[in-house]
Structures are given as structure tokens and as C-alpha cells.
Amino acid sequence: MADEEAELRGIFLLECDELVGTAEASVETIRGGGGAEAAIHALFRAVHSIKGGAGAFGLGRLADFAHAFETYMDRLRKGTAPLDAAAVDLLFDGVDVLRALAAEVREGEPAPAARYDAALRALRAAGGLEVADSPAAGSVDFDPLADAAVPVDGGGSEAARLYRIRFVPGPKMIGAGIDPLRILETLKELGALSVELDASRLPALAELDPSVCAFAWNLTLETAAGRDALDEIRDMIDDVATFEFEAAAPSAPDPAALEAPGSQPSPAAPPSLPPATEPAKPREKAVPTVRVDVPKLERLGNMVGELIITQAFLARQVAGLDPDAHRQLFRALDEMSQHIRDLADSATSIRAQPLRAVFSRFGALVRELEKSTGKRVRLEITGDQVEIDKTVVERLSEPLTHLIRNSIDHGVEDAAGRAAAGKDPVGHLHLRAEQRGAQVVIELVDDGKGIDRSRVLAKAVERGLVPPGATPSDQEIDELIFLPGFSTAEAVTSVSGRGVGMDAVRQAIGEMGGHVGLTSRPGLGTTFSLHLPLSLAILDAMVTLVGRQNYLIPITAIVESLRPAAASVVRMDDAGAMLAWRGALLRIVPLGAEFGVRDWRTDPTQCILVIVRPSGGEPFALQVDDLIGQEPVVVKSLEKNYRKVKGVSGATILGDGRPALILDLPTLSAATLARRRLERQAAEG
Amino acid sequence: MDVERLKLAATGELGATIEIKTQLLARLEAGRGAYLDARDVDEPSLALIQTIEAAAAAFAERTLPFGLIEPSDRLCAAYETVGLFAQLMSRIAPDS
Numbered sequence: 001m002a003d004e005e006a007e008l009r010g011i012f013l014l015e016c017d018e019l020v021g022t023a024e025a026s027v028e029t030i031r032g033g034g035g036a037e038a039a040i041h042a043l044f045r046a047v048h049s050i051k052g053g054a055g056a057f058g059l060g061r062l063a064d065f066a067h068a069f070e071t072y073m074d075r076l077r078k079g080t081a082p083l084d085a086a087a088v089d090l091l092f093d094g095v096d097v098l099r100a101l102a103a104e105v106r107e108g109e110p111a112p113a114a115r116y117d118a119a120l121r122a123l124r125a126a127g128g129l130e131v132a133d134s135p136a137a138g139s140v141d142f143d144p145l146a147d148a149a150v151p152v153d154g155g156g157s158e159a160a161r162l163y164r165i166r167f168v169p170g171p172k173m174i175g176a177g178i179d180p181l182r183i184l185e186t187l188k189e190l191g192a193l194s195v196e197l198d199a200s201r202l203p204a205l206a207e208l209d210p211s212v213c214a215f216a217w218n219l220t221l222e223t224a225a226g227r228d229a230l231d232e233i234r235d236m237i238d239d240v241a242t243f244e245f246e247a248a249a250p251s252a253p254d255p256a257a258l259e260a261p262g263s264q265p266s267p268a269a270p271p272s273l274p275p276a277t278e279p280a281k282p283r284e285k286a287v288p289t290v291r292v293d294v295p296k297l298e299r300l301g302n303m304v305g306e307l308i309i310t311q312a313f314l315a316r317q318v319a320g321l322d323p324d325a326h327r328q329l330f331r332a333l334d335e336m337s338q339h340i341r342d343l344a345d346s347a348t349s350i351r352a353q354p355l356r357a358v359f360s361r362f363g364a365l366v367r368e369l370e371k372s373t374g375k376r377v378r379l380e381i382t383g384d385q386v387e388i389d390k391t392v393v394e395r396l397s398e399p400l401t402h403l404i405r406n407s408i409d410h411g412v413e414d415a416a417g418r419a420a421a422g423k424d425p426v427g428h429l430h431l432r433a434e435q436r437g438a439q440v441v442i443e444l445v446d447d448g449k450g451i452d453r454s455r456v457l458a459k460a461v462e463r464g465l466v467p468p469g470a471t472p473s474d475q476e477i478d479e480l481i482f483l484p485g486f487s488t489a490e491a492v493t494s495v496s497g498r499g500v501g502m503d504a505v506r507q508a509i510g511e512m513g514g515h516v517g518l519t520s521r522p523g524l525g526t527t528f529s530l531h532l533p534l535s536l537a538i539l540d541a542m543v544t545l546v547g548r549q550n551y552l553i554p555i556t557a558i559v560e561s562l563r564p565a566a567a568s569v570v571r572m573d574d575a576g577a578m579l580a581w582r583g584a585l586l587r588i589v590p591l592g593a594e595f596g597v598r599d600w601r602t603d604p605t606q607c608i609l610v611i612v613r614p615s616g617g618e619p620f621a622l623q624v625d626d627l628i629g630q631e632p633v634v635v636k637s638l639e640k641n642y643r644k645v646k647g648v649s650g651a652t653i654l655g656d657g658r659p660a661l662i663l664d665l666p667t668l669s670a671a672t673l674a675r676r677r678l679e680r681q682a683a684e685g
Numbered sequence: 686m687d688v689e690r691l692k693l694a695a696t697g698e699l700g701a702t703i704e705i706k707t708q709l710l711a712r713l714e715a716g717r718g719a720y721l722d723a724r725d726v727d728e729p730s731l732a733l734i735q736t737i738e739a740a741a742a743a744f745a746e747r748t749l750p751f752g753l754i755e756p757s758d759r760l761c762a763a764y765e766t767v768g769l770f771a772q773l774m775s776r777i778a779p780d781s
Binding site: 169181215 | 699702706709710730732738740742769
């Protein structure tokens with residue numbers, strides 16, 4: 001029973017996150033001024049639902065805070081409290097504390113006490129509650145269900161309507177701590193309730209399990225409270241009971257039903273809803289869920305990984321057999337391969353989480369930055385429903401925080417600067433995500449002043465990163481901001497300028513197998529693009545051979561592979577060998593040289609060139625001795641088991657049992673460029 | 686007729702209800718009637734009400750005495766709420 005309650009509580013906390021997100025979006029709308037009335041009602045409903053759920057699960061601090069928040073909201077929506085800038089600030093504070101309190105329950109990390117106390121005091125004062133008699137933490141004592149009687153649709157003057165309700169408690173309802181009696185009492189408080197009990201399922205005493213409700217009801221309720229009040233009750237017990245209702249015209253009640261409290265139903269006429277005169281709002285059918293411990297998921301992922309390795313081993317073992325002579329074997333292997341791929345996809349999707357989990361934190365961050373910088377910024381978030389591996393979601397918070405801080409500090413101008421540039425005084429920051437194939441791309445777009453390239457170049461020259469007089473391209477200048485310790489901030493502020501930002505971002509994203517891209521237009525703004533793999537565990541790779549070593553190239557990065565004609569290989573003194581390809585010259589990166597492999601083929605014309613385009617980067621050609629074939633591989637951390645190696649994102653075990661390195665193309669590209677620059681400088685003395 | 690009094694707890698929480706069910710089954714098994722002293726019931730529950738109703742049916746089937754003694758206002762209100770007020774009236778023990 002404790003497990004069931006914990007499971008229900010977990011579900012409530014998930015819903016709570018969504019409700020906090022709704023609340024935050026509503027406050028954003030209120031701040032924007034458009035549709036404020038609807039947003040106030042939406043905010044009220046979200047806070048009210050949080051209060052109800054928190055009370056049901058005995059989450060005193062959360063329930064208490066939501067109660068104060070809701071009371072204040074009630075004054076706002078009735079117009080008895082002013083809706084001004086101070087009110088919006090208070091609403092944002094309230095949402096932030098709600099989020100922190102939900103995290104407190106979920107993760108055990110206490111919400112900041114000072115902030116909780118201040119916001120609670122402010123909300124209670126603004127809501128006209130006695131500040132002094134704020135109940136102590138965890139001591140809130142109220143019936144959340146009774147509170148569902150609050151009319152929440154803004155229709156306080158709505159005429160009474162008649163609702164027919166079918167209420168069938170499920171077997172887990174009482175065990176989950178929700179007494180069906182309390183639901184009926186709550187309905188009674190909403191208006192005139194007539195009750196028709198179906199006791200036909202009541203078993204003999206010996207068979208009775210008191211924790212399983214054997215009763216069901218057909219109810220008729222005449223109430224002015226509005227449909228939302230019934231919606232809230234339904235939402236509260238959705239997982240543990242059937243609660244269906246529909247409205248009938250007030251003029252057409254069933255007098256017998258209204259005047260027959262306590263009557264028993266006729267066995268010949270099982271309780272059923274009469275024909276609807278106003279169908280209930282269609283609801284999405286909730287998908288049943290189970291909670292699974294993360295270690296169990298990881299074990300599943302590891303086992304799928306082992307299966308993939310075994311499959312690759314089998315594929316290699318049968319490679320020499322005659323397919324015609326072993327048709328059944330090959331068919332079975334094909335089928336098994338497909339099943340393993342499906343299994344791997346399923347295992348990946350189980351680990352996936354919506355980006356909302358991390359994106360939802362940034363509203364509060366932007367508001368904090370607005371206060372500390374004095375700039376006004378509107379954060380727009382889209383695509384937060386996109387899902388990505390849980391580990392990635394958890395590790396995204398820090399780099400995205402860096403980027404947002406950077407955009408507001410360096411990118412978005414202050415109000416005067418924006419006015420001078422003919423821009424809206426409120427800066428715009430757009431955080432968006434979308435899935436592209438096996439990748440998720442997250443972009444942070446600001447409409448600020450863009451990168452000041454002359455300043456970046458001057459700083460780079462000053463620090464000896466670029467020789468004086470050099471004329472790097474715009475893209476090369478933009479790339480300079482990712483160098484360790486690089487910062488153009490004149491002063492170290494609390495926001496940025498400590499020189500530990502963009503390189504850390506690139507490193508963090510690189511460690512997740514991703515890549516950071518950047519485009520900037522002077523006066524118009526900057527876009528940072530994070531390209532991330534959907535899964536960190538399984539990768540489709542091309543197995544290559546260099547000397548006696550295998551190197552793996554992510555399939556998604558490969559444009560084509562070719563054996564070059566001698567005429568298409570151009571040798572340049574300062575850039576090594578180049579490949580003439582589709583009207584452009586591509587750098588040839590010989591993997592044998594990069595990794596110090598023995599016995600590799602040095603002549604490009606005797607090798608295979610694999611043209612790759614790292615996410616957001618320029619294409620280049622990898623020189624390998626041969627291609628072995630395509631394989632799904634299980635990515636193992638090299639760093640965890642050995643150390644970080646530039647140009648390598650991980651390792652794997654191939655089907656023949658040999659280890660192989662997986663190439664990290666963006667860092668490999670950067671490393672080869674850096675090495676050639678050093679070689680040039682050395683050659684120039 | 687051998688009738689025993691059993692006192693209902695102030696709260697109809699699950700543990701107490703299961704306990705009263707066990708006691709009622711024992712009386713039933715022993716062929717003895719039962720009167721439930723319900724004057725102190727302050728927080729009735731659906732679990733308690735359905736247990737009382739199942740017991741009433743079981744004792745009636747064995748033609749053994751069964752009833753509620755001085756049901757509290759809260760219990761009466763709960764019976765009315767679930768749609769069993771008429772049944773409650775018929776369960777009031779003769780000496781209450």
C-alpha cells in the first residue's frame with residue numbers, strides 16, 4: 001500500500017511540474033498584457049490543483065504555500081487587488097517557490113527558507129490573510145477535496161445547473177488514501193446532491209476487503225459551481241476511480257431522482273448515465289505508467305548493449321558462409337537483427353525525458369538576470385516536449401545556463417541601447433528544440449547586438465591567440481570565443497566575464513557526443529546551436545581500418561566515401577593534402593598520423609577518404625586504409641575507464657571482440673587545425 | 686439470545702475496520718449476535734460503512750441479532766451521504 005501511495009505521489013509530482021509550467025506561462029502572459037484575464041484564471045486553476053494534490057498527499061509546506069498563493073489569486077481575479085508590476089513580480093516569485101517546493105519533495109533538497117518565508121509572507125499579506133498565523137511547516141490541516149468546491153471558471157455568477165454523475169471507486173482508491181465518502185461530501189458541498197447507491201457488488205462479510213470499495217453511485221447534483229469544480233474532482237481521482245459527468249438542462253431534472261435520497265437501484269436497471277444533452281469535454285486517455293528505478297533502466301541498457309555486441313559477433317561469424325546453403329540461418333539472423341534494433345530503440349525511448357525538465361528552470365534564471373543587469377528580456381520557449389536521453393537532460397542545465405547568462409550579459413542591449421538601435425526595449429531570447437533524425441538540436445536565439453568581431457579579434461591578438469595582422473574569417477573569429485579563458489568582458493560581473501564559460505559549454509556538450517555551433521549577425525543577434533545525440537548508449541557507426549586499428553565514424557556525419565583519383569588530391573605546403581571535391585578544397589585528415597598508428601597507408605590515393613560534416617561544422621575528409629562496414633555499436637566512456645582523448649568520444653567492443661575508438665569529429669577537426677597551425681608557426685621559425 | 690457489544694473506534698480508519706470485521710466474523714462463527722456501540726464514531730469511513738452493511742447482511746442471513754447502538758451524528762450523516770440512511774434507521778439496536 002505504501003508503494004501505491006508513493007507511486008501516486010510520484011504521479012502527482014510529475015503533474016505538479018506541468019502545473020508549475022502552466023503557471024509560469026500564465027504569469028508570462030499576464031506580464032505581456034495580452035489575454036491577462038484568461039491567464040489569471042489559468043494560473044488560479046494551476047495553483048488550486050497543486051494545493052489540492054499537495055493536501056491529499058500531506059505535503060504541508062507545498063499545500064500551505066499554494067493556499068496563500070491561491071487566496072491572492074482569488075483577489076486578483078475578482079479585481080480586489082491591483083494587477084501591477086509589483087503583482088507580476090510577486091506572481092513570478094510565487095511560481096519559483098512552488099517549483100522549489102515541488103523539487104524539495106521530489107529530490108529532498110530544501111527550498112531556500114528565506115525565499116519561501118518572504119514569498120509566503122508577501123502572498124498572505126497580498127491575499128488578506130493573517131500573516132502572523134501562518135501555520136508551521138508541515139502542519140497545514142485542511143481538506144483539499146472540500147476546497148474543490150471553489151468555482152474556478154470565473155463564473156461566480158453562473159446559474160445553477162444539473163449534472164448527472166456516475167461515480168465508481170476503483171479497487172485502489174481507499175488504499176491510495178482517498179475515501180469515496182469524502183468525494184461524496186465534497187459534492188454535497190457544491191450543491192443539492194441526490195444519491196442513488198449501487199450496493200450490488202457488496203460481498204459477504206467473510207469475503208469483504210474493507211480497503212476495496214464495493215459501492216458505486218449514480219448522482220444528481222444541482223450546482224452553480226461550474227463544470228471546472230467537477231473537472232477538478234475527476235482529475236484528482238482519475239487514476240483510482242471512474243468519475244463521469246454530464247450536464248442536463250436545469251429545467252429537465254428527473255424529479256424522482258432528485259427526491260429519492262437513499263433509494264436503492266433496481267437490479268434490473270443497472271446504473272447508467274442518461275443520454276447527454278451536453279457531452280462532457282473529451283479528455284485524452286491517460287497512458288498508464290509505472291515508475292522504474294534508474295539502475296534497472298541502466299541494467300536494461302547494458303543488456304541491450306551486450307546483445308548488440310553478440311549480434312555483431314554472430315554477423316561476423318557467418319559472413320564467410322554461403323547464403324544459399326544457409327538460407328534459414330541468414331533469415332533468422334536478419335530477423336534477430338531487426339528485433340534487437342527495435343529493442344534498442346525501445347530501451348532508448350524508455351530513458352528519454354522531455355526537455356521541459358530542464359527548460360522550465362530558465363524562466364526564473366532570466367528573471368534573476370533581469371534584476372541583476374537591469375535589462376528587460378522576454379524568454380520564449382518552444383519544443384520543450386522534445387525528448388532526449390535522461391542523462392543528457394540532467395547534464396544540459398549547466399551549459400544552457402552559461403549560454404543564457406552570456407546572451408543576456410553580452411548579447412542583449414540595455415533599454416537605451418535597444419532604443420538607439422530601433423529595437424523593442426524588451427530583449428527577446430528564444431530557446432527552442434527540435435528532433436532532427438538521430439539528433440536533437442537546441443538553439444538559443446537572441447535579438448541582441450551580435451558578436452563584436454573587431455573586439456573579439458583585438459582581444460585574441462592581445463592574448464597571443466592570433467598573430468598581429470592576421471585576417472581570420474568571421475567564422476574563425478566567432479570560434480575564438482570558445483577558446484579556454486577567452487572573454488571580452490571588461491569587468492568580471494556576477495553574470496559572466498570570468499573567462500570560464502564558452503569553452504566549458506563546448507566541452508560539456510562535446511562530452512555528451514554533441515557539438516556547439518554559432519552564427520551571429522552584427523546588430524541582429526546571435527544563435528547558439530547545440531547538436532546532441534538522442535541516445536548516449538547506442539550509435540550507428542562505420543567501422544574503418546587504419547593500420548591494424550579500427551576507428552568508428554558516426555554514420556550521421558558521413559557525406560560520402562571515395563577512393564580519390566591522383567588528380568583530385570592537391571598537396572599544399574601550409575595545409576597538408578587537400579581533396580578537390582564538388583568545387584571545393586577539403587582538408588584531408590589522415591587518421592594514421594593523427595593517432596600515431598603504425599603501418600598506415602600514407603598515400604591518399606591508396607586509401608579511402610570518408611567525407612564527414614560534423615554538426616554545424618565544415619566538411620573535411622578522413623583518410624583511412626579501408627572500410628569494414630556499418631555496425632550499431634554500444635558507446636562506452638573512454639574517460640571513465642582511461643582518460644579524455646582529443647578527437648575521441650568513446651570506445652566500443654566490435655563483433656570480433658576487439659576494442660575500437662569512436663571519433664569525435666568536431667574536436668578532431670579542431671585538433672588537426674590547431675596542430676597544423678603549430679606546425680606552420682614552427683616552420684616559419 | 687447471546688449478543689455481545691462491540692465498541693466502534695472514533696475513526697473508521699482501515700486498521701480499526703479490519704479489526705472490527707475480524708471480531709464480527711468471530712461472533713458470527715460462534716453463532717452469537719453483535720451490537721456495535723457507535724456513539725463515539727467521529728470520523729466514519731466508507732470502509733467502515735460497507736463493513737457494517739456486509740455484517741448486517743451476514744447476521745440477518747444467520748438470523749442472529751445485529752444492530753448499531755446510538756450511532757453518532759457523524760455516522761448518521763455519513764450513512765445519509767452514501768445513500769443508506771433508510772438502512773441505518775433499520776439497524777438501530779432496540780436498546781439504544
